[in-house]
Amino acid sequence: MYPKGNLFIDASHGKLEAILKEPKGEPKGAALVCHPHPLGGGTMHNKVVYRAAQGLLDAGLVALRFNFRGVGASTGKHDDGVGEKQDILDALAYLSENYPDLPITFAGFSFGSRFGTETTMNDDRVVRLISIGTPVDKYDYSFLETVKKPILFVHGDSDEFGSVEHLNQLVAKIAETADTKTVVFQNCGHFFDDHLIQLKDAIHDWVLEKMAETNN
Numbered sequence: 001m002y003p004k005g006n007l008f009i010d011a012s013h014g015k016l017e018a019i020l021k022e023p024k025g026e027p028k029g030a031a032l033v034c035h036p037h038p039l040g041g042g043t044m045h046n047k048v049v050y051r052a053a054q055g056l057l058d059a060g061l062v063a064l065r066f067n068f069r070g071v072g073a074s075t076g077k078h079d080d081g082v083g084e085k086q087d088i089l090d091a092l093a094y095l096s097e098n099y100p101d102l103p104i105t106f107a108g109f110s111f112g113s114r115f116g117t118e119t120t121m122n123d124d125r126v127v128r129l130i131s132i133g134t135p136v137d138k139y140d141y142s143f144l145e146t147v148k149k150p151i152l153f154v155h156g157d158s159d160e161f162g163s164v165e166h167l168n169q170l171v172a173k174i175a176e177t178a179d180t181k182t183v184v185f186q187n188c189g190h191f192f193d194d195h196l197i198q199l200k201d202a203i204h205d206w207v208l209e210k211m212a213e214t215n216n
Contacts, residue, residue: 003045004017004072004073005017005018005019005044005066005067005072005073006018006019006020007019007020008073009066009090009091009094010090010094011069011074011075011076011086011087011090012083012086012090013069013075013076013083014074014075014076015073015074015075016066016067016068016069016074016075016087016090016091017044017066017067017071017072017073017074018044018064018065018066018067018091018094019044019053019064019065019066020062020063020064021053021057021062021063022062023057023058023059023060023061023062023063025060027060027061027062027099027102028059028060028061028102028211029060029061029062029102029103029104029105029127029207029211030061030062030063030064030095030099030102030103030104030105031053031056031057031061031062031063031064031104031105031106031107031207032064032065032088032091032092032095032104032105032106032107032116032120032126033049033052033053033056033063033064033065033107033108033109033112034049034065034066034068034088034106034107034108034109034111034112034113034115034116035049035065035067035068035071035109035111035112036048036049036109036110036111036112036133037110037111038068038070038071038078038111039078040111042068042071042109042110042111042112043067043071043072044065044066044067044071044072046109047191047192047196048109048132048133048191048192048196048199049065049109049112050065051192051196051197051199051200052107052109052130052132052199052200052203053065053107054200055199055200055201055202055203055204055207056105056107056203056204056207058200058204059203059204059207059208059211060211061102061105061207062095062099062102064091064094064095066087066091068084068087069083069084069087074087081111081114081115084111084115085115085118085119088115088116088119088120089119092104092120092123092125092126095125096125103125103126103127103214104125104126104127105126105127105128105129105130105207106120106126106128106129106130107129107130107131107132107203108130108131108132109132109133110132110133110134110135110161110190111135112132113131113132113133113134113135114134114135114138114139114141117129117131117141117144117147117151118143118144121143121144121146121147121148121149126149127149127150127214128149128150128151128152128207128210129147129149129150129151129152130151130152130154130203130206130207131151131152131153131154132153132154132155132192132199132203133154133155133156133159133161133162133190133191133192134153134155134162134167134170135159135161135162135190136161136162136163136166136167136170137161137162137163137166138161138162141170144170144174145170145173145174146177147174147177147178148177148178149178149179150178150179150180150181150210151174151178151179151180151181152180152181152182152183152202152203152206153167153171153180153181153182153183154183154185154199154202154203155167155182155183155184155185155188156184156185156188156189156190156192156195157184157185157186157187157188158187158188158189159188159189159190160189160190161190162190164184167182168182181206183202183206185198185199
């Protein structure tokens with residue numbers, strides 16, 4: 001059994017089970033991390049989600065990850081991404097209410113990327129986006145072609161749900177109007193099995209770089 005979360009967030013259907021961690025020292029920002037597909041076993045304890053949150057925490061950000069509706073101790077039931085968008089908004093509301101002066105970084109893995117980037121790309125509370133294992137061969141990501149915020153893509157060259165070729169085609173369109181970066185790991189599948197430390201470091205380093213640019 002996975003450990004329980006350390007808090008519950010009020011949600012439209014009841015509550016979302018979540019884990020919140022604060023960095024040592026004064027936080028430089030906040031971050032929300034969303035997990036992969038619930039029907040495929042995705043939870044906030046997923047190893048990619050955990051490493052992403054750790055990279056954000058190490059960069060000085062308050063890191064919040066949560067279980068979508070119907071997962072773990074979260075109430076409600078799976079809603080094919082529609083209701084999950086509201087879950088993301090509820091989690092954002094928790095961050096903005098409890099850390100009102102901190103800019104928020106969004107990070108999502110797979111299913112979490114698809115519905116999280118769409119939900120947060122035009123939300124003023126969110127200043128940058130991270131898409132991990134972007135499943136461009138499974139979902140339509142054309143909505144991202146209008147994104148204006150800095151966005152990092154972290155991907156494996158052997159990702160089963162998104163070819164690098166198709167990801168690069170998407171990024172090329174986004175790069176016309178937004179600040180983009182793509183990190184692709186070699187001999188790496190969708191779940192980053194042998195690249196989890198590199199994944200964490202890529203997210204950590206990019207966030208520090210973006211925060212330094214903002215402060216200059």
